[in-house]
Amino acid sequence: MSGAQPIVTSAADGAATGSVVELIDAVALIGSFPALAGASLRVERGEILLLRGPNGAGKTSLLRLCAGLLPLERGSASVCGVDLATDRELVRAHVGIIGHTNGLYHDLTVAENVGFWGRLSGATSAEVHEAMQRMGLDGRLSGVRVSKLSAGQRRRTALAGLVARRAELWLLDEPHAGLDADGRDELDRVLRAAAAAGATIIVASHELERAGGLATRQVEIVAGQVRGDLR
Amino acid sequence: MSGAQPIVTSAADGAATGSVVELIDAVALIGSFPALAGASLRVERGEILLLRGPNGAGKTSLLRLCAGLLPLERGSASVCGVDLATDRELVRAHVGIIGHTNGLYHDLTVAENVGFWGRLSGATSAEVHEAMQRMGLDGRLSGVRVSKLSAGQRRRTALAGLVARRAELWLLDEPHAGLDADGRDELDRVLRAAAAAGATIIVASHELERAGGLATRQVEIVAGQVRGDLR
């Protein structure tokens, strides 16, 4: 909790190239407020990184920056080989993000929602069905409109849409929140399998035991800066 | 996870009167779906009850029923001495509920939101200020508009509004979700203090360790019924 200098964290041998995420002194604004105030971070392929830190520290902002949803104001940032300073839009083909909101169409059914996200990214209907199955949505629920679902069922639907996308970099903002015990276990299995298959995963979470057990590495964000490599 | 009969759970000596919440075979509908399908539950003054159960089991529905927001279809239910079958609106003067949404006005500042909820229930401005302080909102944040806040900061604001209300019965739907470690500790302190002062608290949560440590008793809800008294 002391020392104002941001620390560049690196996963393996510190090779400058090949990292999936590389932020150096990144500054990002919400309005005119520096939600990220010089964040530096490096994440390698196959890692499951836990972002921890107090409320308002900038976790969500960091994820949105990496997803190309928040513009980079200063510093440098590259994600999946795309330079965020110049080609922010291009990065989006590589990432999948799930934020505090679920991004669902409430008048459509579970199957229609997951199917829509799958179709956008060219997933086959078998893949879509498998994603729903993994999230426990293949039974009665698949035909129910999202507006009728409970909070946890909505979260499962959003996660299924993400799973169907099979992104290179998964950005998850409190993915466990609202899931029941079975849902949490299943989610962890899915994430571990994805990472083993070569995806990179960044999870922002306050459930330190649960997410800490899942992660291969942790860093802390405080006041818009990445503070420590806790591996 | 077996046995379809609902079990009437009682906290102390099983006295039929004086319970803060008493549901017997309560049925409540969302549209035409029986979200509660014969739930029976008794909660005594000063208890902190944890409601657990899988996604879609009916936890939120049970809380909304107790808050007078969901009509009772069948069975009997009384909360704080009010019969929900006949005087549903009257119960609202006694309860405070925080659901999956925060109930905030996004164009107003933190202080204005908390102040508004406080004013509605006749809290003094000192009480309002104390509630904000307890939730860590008394500094810079008090003048920031809710639309600018992070997810956890919004949750804190909603909780502060609830704390300022000083209800007899607190109904909390996943109150820890989104809060950081400090926030969780502070919330637990606040809830314990409220219970000690005579309030009754029902918490629905999937964070079993955290909420289990807080609760004085747990029950499980499955498929719209209260399944077991796990004390």
Added chain:
Amino acid sequence: MRSGTLAVARAIARRDLLVEWRSRVVTNQVIPFAVLVMVMFAFALDSDAVLERVAPGLVWLATIFSVLFLTARSFAVETADGALDAMRSAGVNPVAIFLGKSVAVAVQLLVLDVALVVAAVVLYRADVSLGGGVLLVTTILVATTGLASVATLYGGLAAGTKGRETLLPLLLLPVVAPVLIGATRATESAFGTNGIAVSEGWPWLGLLAVFAVLFSVVGAVAFGPLVDE
């Protein structure tokens, strides 16, 4: 409920106006919209003779379209994050919610109407005498009260549950027809359109007053049952 109904109603009205003051939706969106509506009318109808004749009707048509926006906005603020639920579960008297919200809507409508009348005078070259001015101001005050009450009542119904929202314009527009006619006729006399005398306008105010009183009372009584599912 620990505070009196009127105090709570005042707190709600203040809060609604504060939200508007912060977000400036009415000032920056509804008023320009209404004025643009008038401009578009002028453009589409495209004949000075017709325009002068219909100016009073257009003022009130634009008011009624705007009232739909205003009401939708007033309840969108409540439902965006579940605040209406929170307010209901906090045991707030529905009468207080109704009064508070309709006062806030009325205040905003008043500002809007002043802008519209000024626009009509400028754009359509309406003339107003002193007696006409008094009639005009009274008409605006009374019609606004009635519109705000009925709009709040049905707005609350529409906000209550999903699906019912499809009903708002459908329910509201037929009901406000008397206001449209009464206020238009009164304004025509105030503007002296077609040589109608100012004195001919006052009887219409009776209609508007009956409407305003009726819906203020009915609204206060019916709001609770209508909003609660």
Added chain:
Amino acid sequence: MRSGTLAVARAIARRDLLVEWRSRVVTNQVIPFAVLVMVMFAFALDSDAVLERVAPGLVWLATIFSVLFLTARSFAVETADGALDAMRSAGVNPVAIFLGKSVAVAVQLLVLDVALVVAAVVLYRADVSLGGGVLLVTTILVATTGLASVATLYGGLAAGTKGRETLLPLLLLPVVAPVLIGATRATESAFGTNGIAVSEGWPWLGLLAVFAVLFSVVGAVAFGPLVDE
């Protein structure tokens, strides 16, 4: 992006229409609203001679007000739960979003316009000959395309961030003025209002066609940069 732009655009248009089919907001809310607007006009203007003369203008005015509702609804569906963000972050080509959403808006507008023209014919007793019918159908198709494109473009800008929404009517209404004029004039010839011949209407279609082509192309190109903050 792993699917072609057109396939994605089709998926988006289908999804938007499915949402409408499920929620019936246009069928149950916007169309009755627009028809009621026409009825209210009839009330407010209250003179058959004037009404017949202005019927074509009113059809298109009602269309333009409705397009504001439709666009707001089309993007409310996207922003209610952060789906627009999700779509952007899924690497969907903005061109596909623009095309998909404007096709969906155009289809809904088309239905609406048919209802409005029927209402005009019935309420205001407009006459349509065979030649006039062909002109009318072409006008509706072309004008609808143009309106849907420009509305989707500015609707996207308005949906981008809070506060910007105050700009939608302000930005949209001046831009659609040519459509209002062109479509009104063409419809006047189709209805034979004031004895205008059908042949006089066709040149106006040129204006409408230029507008439609222009904003379809410009919209496809500009949507990405405008929507992205």
Added chain:
Amino acid sequence: MTASTATTGRPDRVTGTPFTRALGIVTLVGVLWLSWFGLFVTPADVNQGESVRIMYAHVPGAWLAYLAFVVTGISSAAYLWRRTRSLTWDRIAGASAEIGVLFMGISLVTGSLWGRLTWGTFWTWDARLTTTAFLFVTYVGYLAVRNLGGSHHQRARRSAVLALLAVLEIPLVHFSVELWNSLHQEASVAGNTDVTMDGLMLFTLFLGVIVFTLMYVWLLLHRQRALALQDLVDDTGLDLAIAARRAEVG
């Protein structure tokens, strides 16, 4: 040392240079000359009498507004064109639009005064007048979009796209007289009708155009530099905000 400050340029304390000062003096002389010619030297019109003198401000005002909006469009295009993506273009676009709104406002006001004298009314729902009003509103909207906040490049990108759309309305205004039977003057100078204006009046009109052009250039140079300074102030503010955010760690 950042993307935005690098293109913001050196902080000068004044926005003037010897050239702009000279230009300012020339413009001032031009204004005096124009007023003298417009008000005293030129004859009154056969039909319109003395009121025709309004033309020497009305017409140049409208034309220079067109020019300003076209410049806004061109510099917006220059900004969007990848290799030249520089905030200087954006600031030129913004400054030019501001001046354009000003000139369009002059034209609207003088036009309605003139209308009162010749048509007997300040305003009428004529095609030229209405389209002019819409053009004016559109650029007011453009300026509002510029002030929405966010980073400089966000502002630049949004407003550049909007400017390219808005500039398309100019032909509509110009040709509105021919598209609709308008009360307003046909294009009598730049159009295909024969020019039948008195020679001195025509000269004064051209003088007006030249003087308004000088005024435009002079205002543009200053305003553009003022905007650059404003951006610099914003950047400094951001430095402070970042420092404050970092100091939260405590």
